[in-house]
Amino acid sequence: MTIFTDFTTFGAFRRVGVPVAIAVSALSLAACSGSSGSAAAPTATVTVTAPPSPSEEPTPEVSSSPPAAEPSSNAVFDDPQDDDWPPISDKTPPIFGEQFQSDPGHDFTKGISPSRDGIVRGELRTMQDANVAEYVPIKFVKDPSSGESRFEGPKEGDVMAFAAPIAKNVVFLSAVGCDGKDQTINNQYVGTQSCSRDTLISRAVKGGLYALITVKNHQIAKVVEIYAP
Numbered sequence: 001m002t003i004f005t006d007f008t009t010f011g012a013f014r015r016v017g018v019p020v021a022i023a024v025s026a027l028s029l030a031a032c033s034g035s036s037g038s039a040a041a042p043t044a045t046v047t048v049t050a051p052p053s054p055s056e057e058p059t060p061e062v063s064s065s066p067p068a069a070e071p072s073s074n075a076v077f078d079d080p081q082d083d084d085w086p087p088i089s090d091k092t093p094p095i096f097g098e099q100f101q102s103d104p105g106h107d108f109t110k111g112i113s114p115s116r117d118g119i120v121r122g123e124l125r126t127m128q129d130a131n132v133a134e135y136v137p138i139k140f141v142k143d144p145s146s147g148e149s150r151f152e153g154p155k156e157g158d159v160m161a162f163a164a165p166i167a168k169n170v171v172f173l174s175a176v177g178c179d180g181k182d183q184t185i186n187n188q189y190v191g192t193q194s195c196s197r198d199t200l201i202s203r204a205v206k207g208g209l210y211a212l213i214t215v216k217n218h219q220i221a222k223v224v225e226i227y228a229p
Contacts, residue, residue, distance in 0.1 A: 088118040092212060095188055095226055096140040097121060100154070103162075114164035114218040122162075123153050124209040124223070133204045133220060134163045135213055151210050151228055167219040172200040175225040183227070191225035 085102035086093065093101055103115050112134060122135045136153040137160065143150065154160045175191035177184050180203075184193035190212065200223055203209045214222035 088116050088120055090118050092119050093121045095121070095190060095212070096149075098139055098141065100137040100139050100160075108159040108161070112161050112163040115162040115215055117215050117217065120162070120213045120215065121226075122211065122213050123151065123207070124204040124211065124213070125153075125161075125207045127201060127205045128163055130201075131165050132163050133166055133201075134161060135220075136161045138210060151226075164215055165219050166197065166201065166204075167216075167221050168197070170197050170200060170220060171222040172197065173222075173224045174199070174203075175227040185227045189227040191227070 085099050086097075088101045088103050101120060106113075106115065112128075115135075120135070121138055123138050124133050124135050126134050128134055138151045138153050140149055141152045142148070172195045173191035174180075174193045174195045175185045175189070176182060177193050178195040178199050182193070184191055186192055209223075210226045210228045212222075212224040212226065213220060214224075216222075
């Protein structure tokens with residue numbers, strides 16, 4: 001910006017802190033009020049740049065870092081309750097246990113597959129084909145309204161289910177005999193009658209077969225029925 005002015009007069013205004021606009025007005029008045037016989041004082045020419053209007057203020061910088069990722073709508077909910085369930089192992093679980101058994105590390109979102117090797121207190125629900133049985137863990141619960149107790153599997157819609165082939169030499173101990181008409185149990189309410197593989201499959205197809213299911217090498221090697229009339 002170029003400024004032409006009377007350095008003596010204008011400089012004096014600046015030294016005493018007089019605003020530019022007032023200084024310019026004062027100089028103009030001085031030029032006009034001079035006597036007609038005297039030479040007019042030099043006219044001061046001042047160029048002032050107006051401050052930017054609010055709409056022209058610089059736009060604040062926006063961070064270039066990406067926004068935080070939102071949770072995926074396809075995420076699978078991991079119920080923390082199963083952290084306290086006893087894991088499947090080679091030890092026989094309590095026959096009338098009141099907690100499901102867990103299979104730590106098992107990914108139930110990748111289809112139905114065998115549980116880890118060990119003994120599962122479960123229900124044989126159906127046969128997926130001629131050799132593969134589907135089963136779920138079970139627990140013993142008491143109905144507060146009736147006072148009666150029963151075995152119960154995961155809630156409807158829960159993906160906690162397994163499937164494994166039935167071994168050719170599977171051991172099946174029935175609690176109701178091979179024809180389903182007897183009571184063949186011991187004092188722990190588990191089956192003692194040895195029946196064929198075909199009998200086991202015919203029972204598994206119908207579902208509701210509660211048992212201690214032994215899985216070995218990803219196959220069902222033994223099924224001991226729990227008496228639950």
